[in-house]
Amino acid sequence: MAVEEEGLRVFQSVKIKIGEAKNIPPYPGPNKMRDCYCTVNLDQEEVFRTKTLEKSLCPFYGEDFYCEIPRSFRHLSFYIFDRDVFRRDSSIGKVAVKKEDLQKYHGKDHWFPLQPVCADSEVQGKVHLELRLSEVITDSGGVCHKLATRVLECQDLPIVNNQCDPYAAVSLLGPSRSEAKKTKVKRKNNNPQFDEVFFFEVTKPLSYTKRQFDVEEDDVDKLALKVDLWNASNLKFGDEFLGEVRVPLKVLGQSGVHDAWYFLQPRDNGNKSVKADELGSLRLNIIYTEDHVFPTEHYNPLRDLLLQSAHLEPVSASAAHILGEVCREKQEAAVPLVRLFLHYGKIVPFLSAIAHAEISRTQDPNTIFRGNSLTSKCIDETMKLAGMHYLRVTLKPIIDEICTDHKPCEIDPVKLKESENLDTNRENLRQYVDRIFNVITSSGVSCPTVMCDIFFSLRESAASRFQVDPDVRYTAVSSFIFLRFFAPAILSPNLFHLRPHHPDPYTSRTLTLVSKTIQTLGSLAKSKSANFKESYMAAFYDYFNEQKYADAVKNFLDLISSSARWDQKSIETPIMLKEGFMIKRAQGRNRFGLKNFKKRWFRLTNHEFTYHKTKGEGALCSIPIENILAVERLEEESFKMKNMFQVIQPERALYIQANNCVEARDWIDILTKVSQCNRKRLSTYHPSAFLNGHWLCCKLSADTAPGCTPCTGGLPANIQLDVDGDRETERIYSLYSTYMAKLVKMQEACGSKSVYDGPEQEEYSTFVIDDPQETYKTLRLVISAVQTLEQQHMQYKRDKFRKTKYGSQEHPIGDQSFQCYIRQQSESSTYSI
DSSP states (O other), rough: OOOOOETTTEEEEEEEEEEEEOOOOOOSOOOOOOEEEEEEEEEEEEEEEEEOOOSSSSSSEEEEEEEEEOOOSSSEEEEEEEOOOOOEEEEEEEEEEEEGGGGBBBBEEEEEOBOOOOOGGOOOEEEEEEEEEEEEEEESSSSEEEEEEEEEEESSSOOTBBBBEEEEEEEEEEEEEEEEEEEOTTTOOOEEEEEEEEEEEEOOSSSSOGGGGSOOOOHTTTTTTEEEEEEESTTTTOOOOHHHHHHHEEGGGTTTTTEEEEEEOOTTTTTTTTTTTTTOEEEEEEEEEEEEEOOOGGHHHHHHHHTTTTGGSSGGHHHHHHHHHSSHHHHHHHHHHHHHHTTTTTTHHHHHHHHHHHHEEEEEEETTTSOOOHHHHHHHHHHHHHHHHHHHHTTHHHHHHHHHHOOOOOOOTTTTOOOOHHHHHHHHHHHHHHHHHHHHTTOOSOOOOHHHHHHHHHHHHHHOOOOOOTTTHHHHHHHHHIIIIIIIHOGGGGGSSSSSSSSHHHHHHHHHHHHHHHHHHTTSSSSGGGSSSSSSHHHGGGGGGGGHHHHHHHHHHHTTTOOOOOOOOOOOOOEEEEEEEEEEOOOSSSOOGGGEEEEEEEEEEESSEEESTTTTSSSEEEEEEGEEEEEOOOOOGGGTOOOEEEOSSSSSSSEEEEHHHHHHHHHEEEHHTTTTTOTTTOOOEEESEETTEETTTTTOOOTOOSSSSEEEOOOSSOOOOOOOOHHHHHHHHHHHHHHHHHHHHHHHHHHHHOOOOOOOOOOGGOOOOSSSHHHHHHHHHHHHHHHHHHHHHHHHHHHHHHHHOSSSSSSSSHHHHHHHHHHHHTTTTTOOO
């Protein structure tokens, strides 16, 4: 979700690899081991949780998490929790990385020491204060100075124990002062409006002198206003601390007035550090990205250059191919390029062009597409995007069964447990391999069209290049569909969204054995047994040394790479798109009260949206996809609940609360995508609920009144992909800008190759340059387009810097990221981190 900033959209995303923890303190009891899991939090809001690893002080998680961040945040935090025998969770320690520090750790594995979790340091939110110093003439004729402190409002306070009943305590602090006054408690509101004024005497009236009209500087310098935010609790442990602000009175200056927003801060003792490794440490790899995207016309020159890549001769002189040449990792270039070409419907001609060029340079058919080239990375990325639901319908049911049943499948005699039987394990493994092989080779009709078109192009290019090898038309395709698609998805189902977490070691071993066998079956190698270093794998593969397996693979490959495409038909088998627990509001009578909000298991397929009392039970309610007229957010004021959205049907709306902001956005996106083609979709909706006989948003009394706000909509109907072409072009610009020095060096290489016909200079040998003049021409256009965008970014930053006020609602005092921005605004040339 983008944040609008004066015509420019800002996207935030984070990709995290949670590696492992080590040296966790032992449990204080006879059993020293702990059952630990890790959570990812935006400030205090949990957005992801790993699985629980039992009986370990050095748990290995190996889990990946990616999300688009739909709101502002101050800290990205990671908490390690221990679940004891009573299934109660207690925190062991945390890692909290400030937003402005994320760039330090970008894309690198880093060990972070765990810090203690203290209620005094768990703060978020901001407060709006107004201070006014004035002279007051007393009854006796003396003059004193009084400070009027107005506490206006707070925003984004944390929800503690499922509630937020905040109040503010205001004190004037000094060498001998400690006066405290409190606001009223605002119940069930984490964005409270207080608007209360408190008066504090700053100087005491003495006999009248001119000096009394001025506040003594020494006195003011020693005074500070302190505002504490508390959550009023009914528990015997007392109220919970939410954060504090200290404002020195010297900020009043000559005017005697100060009006500003402040970020809440932890208490002075709220961030006590501990010795290194006292609580253990956590290995993380964090990639945080901000994309600042201009209106589409700004990207026309660069985007046009990129989209011409498929038709430029030679393709090595194209803008897209040049990006792959200058990036340190081909994957960096592949991700935005694939998404851009998919969005504009040019992915097949582009991949066909670069694949044909690579095949033309390949000398041995046995090494075709074996390297990590731009072609292989782009096809990998395309399969991941276009084939995600194809994987779900083919592999997910069997992989779920493997992960649930835990059947013994170890066939290495050295690793065999005493209680296991080798023949039984082989049979278990053989059945799994057979079932997965059969479901793959019978799934050709379900293979996405774009993948089939790419495979047809690969097959034709390979067969034309290596005419004496009859099998190359198969191996060119199998090297992707088996080696880079099905086999990795079986090996690591969590990376392909087939499982929520990384499998446990026992299940992971089974999946490894299955994946290796499927990969070998799909490779059509001449000598299968020679593909295995382990003798036990070669012996196991004898089960599959029959011609029927090779025939099945070839028939499957023929089908998915044939030019005679079948008519695309809707898949009759429902595909499960998303599921999970959420809270829904009753749709029937009893329209009021918390009793009408119930936790239910929600399930979305390409046919219907249902909810159930719990997972596995029959549906309590089923909404056909064609009955979904709109899916929109529900304003928090409707029920005083965060992260709510509404699924609008012909007769009523279903109100649902997701567990966190990321999950709410994911549900809204997927529901919108799957219902986008419905003929009766609404153009307007009500952003608030219908309560007490009227709509809270527009006050109309008819529950059938047409909506008062335009629907957001605008997403593509394709449920597999939602691409913002401008955002992808911005990312490509950022890569070009990062590698500008290599672009210049490539220009030099073109010049050198044009005028010097001898052996190639070593510093230029890494570049693929087939036509120096055409490549130079493209480079000149790319550099010009990048420099123009760079100037526009710099001008925007200068304009923003002039307009931005420190202490405003957007940039509260205490906003370290804004202070970093002030320091860096003249140094950086791009927004992307």
